[in-house]
Amino acid sequence: MDDSSLIRAFIGGETAAFDNLVLRYKDKVFGLCYRMLGDYEEANDSAQEVFVKVYRSIKGFRQESSFSTWLYRITANTCKNKLVSSEFRKGRVMARLDDKKDGDRPGPAACIPDESFSPRKELEKKERAAIIQKAIDLLPADQRVMVVLRDIEGLPYGEIAEVTGHALGTIKSKLSRARGELRKKLEGMLI
Amino acid sequence: MKCHESKRLLADYIDGILVPEQRAKVEAHVAGCKACRGELEFLKAYAREMGGLEKVKAPADFLVKVHERLERRSEFEGIMRRLFVPVRIKVPLELAAVIAVIFIVVLVQKKGPSAIEIAKAPAKAVQAETPRAVAAGAPAVKPTAKPAVAKSAGPSKIEPAAVIRLALLIPVVPDAGSAFESAGQAPPRPAGIAATAGIASVQSRGLKPAGTATRPLPGPQKGSAQEVWDAFFAIRDSVYTFRGRVVSVKYDKEANTPEALILEIPSQRLSAFVGSLDKYGIVKGAFDADRAGTAETVTLELTFKSS
Numbered sequence: 001m002d003d004s005s006l007i008r009a010f011i012g013g014e015t016a017a018f019d020n021l022v023l024r025y026k027d028k029v030f031g032l033c034y035r036m037l038g039d040y041e042e043a044n045d046s047a048q049e050v051f052v053k054v055y056r057s058i059k060g061f062r063q064e065s066s067f068s069t070w071l072y073r074i075t076a077n078t079c080k081n082k083l084v085s086s087e088f089r090k091g092r093v094m095a096r097l098d099d100k101k102d103g104d105r106p107g108p109a110a111c112i113p114d115e116s117f118s119p120r121k122e123l124e125k126k127e128r129a130a131i132i133q134k135a136i137d138l139l140p141a142d143q144r145v146m147v148v149l150r151d152i153e154g155l156p157y158g159e160i161a162e163v164t165g166h167a168l169g170t171i172k173s174k175l176s177r178a179r180g181e182l183r184k185k186l187e188g189m190l191i
Numbered sequence: 192m193k194c195h196e197s198k199r200l201l202a203d204y205i206d207g208i209l210v211p212e213q214r215a216k217v218e219a220h221v222a223g224c225k226a227c228r229g230e231l232e233f234l235k236a237y238a239r240e241m242g243g244l245e246k247v248k249a250p251a252d253f254l255v256k257v258h259e260r261l262e263r264r265s266e267f268e269g270i271m272r273r274l275f276v277p278v279r280i281k282v283p284l285e286l287a288a289v290i291a292v293i294f295i296v297v298l299v300q301k302k303g304p305s306a307i308e309i310a311k312a313p314a315k316a317v318q319a320e321t322p323r324a325v326a327a328g329a330p331a332v333k334p335t336a337k338p339a340v341a342k343s344a345g346p347s348k349i350e351p352a353a354v355i356r357l358a359l360l361i362p363v364v365p366d367a368g369s370a371f372e373s374a375g376q377a378p379p380r381p382a383g384i385a386a387t388a389g390i391a392s393v394q395s396r397g398l399k400p401a402g403t404a405t406r407p408l409p410g411p412q413k414g415s416a417q418e419v420w421d422a423f424f425a426i427r428d429s430v431y432t433f434r435g436r437v438v439s440v441k442y443d444k445e446a447n448t449p450e451a452l453i454l455e456i457p458s459q460r461l462s463a464f465v466g467s468l469d470k471y472g473i474v475k476g477a478f479d480a481d482r483a484g485t486a487e488t489v490t491l492e493l494t495f496k497s498s
Binding site: 030129172179186 | 256
């Protein structure tokens with residue numbers, strides 16, 4: 001069943017239709033939340049909250065855009081609200097302080113997985129991913145959402161405009177600034 | 192194409208959204224510009240790295256957790272609905288209830304100290320009236336007068352004792368001579384009597400209970416003196432058997448005899464005590480058991496006289 005049919009069925013009272021939508025999009029939503037928030041538990045909490053919002057407001061979905069765009073919009077807004085909340089910011093400050101205790105290296109710290117269970121390449125891959133995530137975590141919320149939607153999730157500019165409500169020029173401008181910031185932190189690793 | 196224009200288009204070049212004409216211009220510029228070539232290399236590596244990030248998956252119980260969250264939210268909303276819906280009826284009623292509770296609490300707190308003050312007021316009224324009652328007093332010698340009773344707020348208040356004045360006429364026995372006269376010795380004075388001008392008052396609190404032996408005869412050797420002293424000591428010692436106490440003693444220094452005993456006797460035992468005086472002499476003076484009124488104790492001034 002396509003998204004529209006599932007939505008119709010759910011509005012008609014079929015809870016199973018809602019479950020199907022959750023199973024179809026949970027990884028995309030979760031991944032977006034994880035890249036936006038940089039924390040697994042926070043991402044889990046936010047992703048669940050996204051689907052609760054979907055459940056409660058599905059009847060107001062007018063299908064002017066695709067379900068996935070509408071879903072991404074809810075996800076981006078939920079994550080942005082969490083990013084600016086004082087509790088989240090306090091938690092992230094504590095996390096960064098703990099990270100700095102691990103070593104004297106400047107810039108974002110790396111989470112080093114256990115060597116005994118990963119081949120060298122896998123280890124390097126995970127280290128690089130952790131460094132990139134830390135760099136993303138340092139971006140302001142509006143730039144972060146652009147990087148995640150465009151550079152990680154690969155959404156086209158048009159869909160990003162629908163998700164964020166920004167004009168194309170604004171999106172490109174924010175994206176350019178975000179990439180410039182990431183370049184300062186990642187150039188040594190990437191090139 | 193200049194560098195600034197080239198750099199502006201590099202991102203779109205990577206994204207593959209440039210029209211063929213623009214794409215050709217960018218490629219031609221990059222081939223001859225080291226800086227733009229470096230920028231392009233970074234953007235390619237960046238896109239490769241970001242696009243290659245591992246997809247993080249939701250936990251296996253994600254759907255279960257979503258339903259649990261929905262149930263919790265429904266319960267909470269159910270409670271809120273019961274409390275506040277319909278809003279126009281329930282909210283004003285609940286606000287009125289809250290205001291009423293606050294009002295009652297404030298009222299009770301204000302009334303608390305007032306209640307205590309009211310309870311104290313009658314006690315003050317009683318204490319204020321006591322001196323007047325005593326001063327006006329029951330006329331000690333009028334047989335029909337009743338003691339003034341101070342107004343009381345309750346039955347537990349103790350009325351001030353009225354002073355009852357009685358005289359004990361001790362019959363005189365002709366003086367047959369005393370042991371001291373025979374011995375030519377000056378009789379010892381009773382212990383504790385101060386030799387001061389005027390009437391000596393002896394504080395006889397805490398004197399020995401009944402049963403104490405008669406003291407040696409003091410003072411001048413008159414026949415009545417012995418009798419008076421004997422009666423004095425006997426009565427003094429018997430006061431304790433009536434649960435009373437000796438407040439003070441008036442002493443006639445000239446006659447060297449006790450002049451009066453000031454006693455406090457429980458009202459209930461007053462009649463019995465006065466009755467016990469008959470064996471020592473004749474009791475004179477108005478005595479009315481009703482005089483005690485509601486007083487717990489009665490002050491009795493017993494004057495000794497020789498008949």
